Amino acid sequence: MPDTHLHCQNPTISALEVTANELRKTVIQMLLEAGSGHSAGSLGTADIFAALYFHVLNVDPKKPDWDDRDRFVLSNGHICPVWYATLSEKGFFPKKELWTLRKINSRLQGHPALNCLPGIENSSGSLGQGISQAVGMALAAKMDSKNYRVFVMTGDGELNEGQVWEAAMYAGNKDLNNLVWIIDRNYIQIDGRTEDVQPLENLREKLEAFNWFVIEVDGHNIEEIINACNMAKAVSQRPTAIIAHTIPGKGVEFMEYKVEWHGKAPNKSESMKALRDLRSLDGKISCEYD
Amino acid sequence: MLNSKLKLNKEVFQKDIELKSTREGFAAGLIEAAENNESILSLCADLKHSTKADLFENKFPNRYLEIGIAEQNMAGIAAGLALSGKIPFISSLAIFVPGRNWEQLRLSVCFSNANVKVIGTHAGLMHCYDGGMAQALEDIALTRVLPNMTVIEPIDYWQAKAVAKFAAKHKGPMYIRLGREGTPSITTEETPFDPENAQLLLEGEDITLISSGQITYEVLLAARELMSVHKIKPEVISMPVIKPLDEKTLLRSAKKTKKIITIENHQISGGLGSAISEVITENFPVHVHRMGMQDRFGESGKYHELLDKFGLSAHHIVNQVLNQIKKNE
Incomplete structure (x- = not known):
């Protein structure tokens, strides 16, 4: 367990790690309850969500539509279980609603739907559209001389979509230092490994060629994630892309790195096994969760 | 007129x-x-x-x-x-x-x-x-x-x-x-635009002609010829708002003339003619004939040459009106 504490404020990194682990457990329970959904990306990005919503983003669950809030746009909408779990943990809506995911009359749609649930900033699921939406929000902030920042997360397989590069080309040439694009680089997509389906490398060089400031982080190192988001603030006159290297299915041993868990939900016995893995957090946390 | x-x-x-x-x-x-x-x-x-x-x-x-x-x-x-x-x-x-x-x-x-x-x-x-x-x-x-x-x-x-x-x-x-x-220009600066109401450009009784877009001018040319040469009085409705459609004006005219021709610069599938047919079949089924592109692509040429080639000029509208009226006699 890293004992690094942030200099400026609480909660501490270790507390954020605990939060991330809570999010993972919630995700497993949600997916079990729903009977379908995407496990790997939801688990793989839990550390990023914990870092963003419990340290980086200036958001207020009591005022979800506050004009000056930071925006978080989810482009790879299929990992919404972790977004919903995070928003609920943050207090945007009651936790008991999480168990309605993908069910009839629920505000927790199988893919995020705007105007449905507090805290949701965009509709997504059809891949490739989130960066453009975020660019629009970042442009509006500049036009209105507002200081809010716009964060957008995409998957990596999603980068096969042409619109991603349209948006990347456009934003790279604009004065959008209020825009941060987080790429969940987990090297899997539905049909296989990204480098087998449609190779993306050298991703860093591609993004740099589009004039983005690029930072690579360990997507499970919360301190690195937070530092990268802070560093992006200091970049002038261009947007920042954070390539967050993650392990798909992170925290659940039998799911980690497994392509087949991209779009699948665990059954009852798999969920029990998953929760056992998460309760010990690789043996690092034990007493509190046994 | x-x-x-x-x-x-x-x-x-x-x-x-x-x-x-x-x-x-x-x-x-x-x-x-x-x-x-x-x-x-x-x-x-x-x-x-x-x-x-x-x-x-x-x-x-x-x-x-x-x-x-x-x-x-x-x-x-x-x-x-x-x-x-x-x-x-x-x-x-x-x-x-x-x-x-x-x-x-x-x-x-x-x-x-x-x-x-x-x-x-x-x-x-x-x-x-x-x-x-x-x-x-x-x-x-x-x-x-x-x-x-x-x-x-x-x-x-x-x-x-x-x-x-x-x-x-x-x-x-x-x-x-x-x-x-x-x-x-058919309208003027003084013409009111009410999105909820289609415009009754010409009141008639024999047949209803409905169009949207600039092709409406062809419809007016046809209406003039129908009145002056054929002594037929068409009702001409411009329907710029295709969605939501002004069903009231449409049905009022359908009940009066019981014959409708739609004219559009669009495929006959899915456009204005389809929208009108949907309302008519559900509410007051009368014959609707759709004039537009007949499930085919266009080609190069002058606008009027294309209208002529694809059967959408004023004289095509006149002929279609005569056909429809004859059919009903």
Whole structure:
């Protein structure tokens, strides 16, 4: 367990790690309850969500539509279980609603739907559209001389979509230092490994060629994630892309790195096994969760 | 002969009348609306001279965004701007917007009910010289199936100008279909534009002719000939608002004439004729004949040559009216 504490404020990194682990457990329970959904990306990005919503983003669950809030746009909408779990943990809506995911009359749609649930900033699921939406929000902030920042997360397989590069080309040439694009680089997509389906490398060089400031982080190192988001603030006159290297299915041993868990939900016995893995957090946390 | 209540253009049939397009009217109206509303933005995908977005840019350089040839990105950016309180008008040729970015319009714009106005110019056969590739004859079908989307095709310059002002005030996604070529103005600056009411351009009793867009001028030419040569009194309705459709005016006329012909610069599937047929079959089934592109692509030529080739000129409308009336005798 890293004992690094942030200099400026609480909660501490270790507390954020605990939060991330809570999010993972919630995700497993949600997916079990729903009977379908995407496990790997939801688990793989839990550390990023914990870092963003419990340290980086200036958001207020009591005022979800506050004009000056930071925006978080989810482009790879299929990992919404972790977004919903995070928003609920943050207090945007009651936790008991999480168990309605993908069910009839629920505000927790199988893919995020705007105007449905507090805290949701965009509709997504059809891949490739989130960066453009975020660019629009970042442009509006500049036009209105507002200081809010716009964060957008995409998957990596999603980068096969042409619109991603349209948006990347456009934003790279604009004065959008209020825009941060987080790429969940987990090297899997539905049909296989990204480098087998449609190779993306050298991703860093591609993004740099589009004039983005690029930072690579360990997507499970919360301190690195937070530092990268802070560093992006200091970049002038261009947007920042954070390539967050993650392990798909992170925290659940039998799911980690497994392509087949991209779009699948665990059954009852798999969920029990998953929760056992998460309760010990690789043996690092034990007493509190046994 | 025209409905005097609408203050229509009395000189519409004069030979030397000025020809103007709906894209020009819309651009002028949008500039007027933008004078009073700083939230209005114009976005274009490398066709600003064609869509007339350049006029907006000249007036409000800081409120014009050049997106480059990237219609999908343009739709997404517009959604983000709209969700942040702006009123973006995105424009390109109708073949590209909504042709190229339909799914972005569906998810980023309509599914989120984002206040984005979608302007497709050079619609239908009016993109005449560039050939079949460039002629958007499917755009009404594409847009009117989208929930939350309003669909309007103004009939002339002045109505397009009024539609722009209406669009600026309306909240929610809207597709506005505009033409490239100049046609005589049927309406005037004084003609009221009420989005909820179709315009009864000419009151008649023998048959109802319904159209949207600049092809309405062909319908008026046909109506004049029908009255003067054939002693037939057609009722001519302009239906610029294709969605939501003014069912009341439509059904009132259907009950009166019991015969309808729709005329559109679009495929006969999915467009105005289809929209009208849907209402008629459900409410008051009478014969509806749809004139439009008969499930085929266009080709290069002058606008009037294309209308002639594809059976959409005034004389085709006259013949069709005679057919329909004969059928019913």
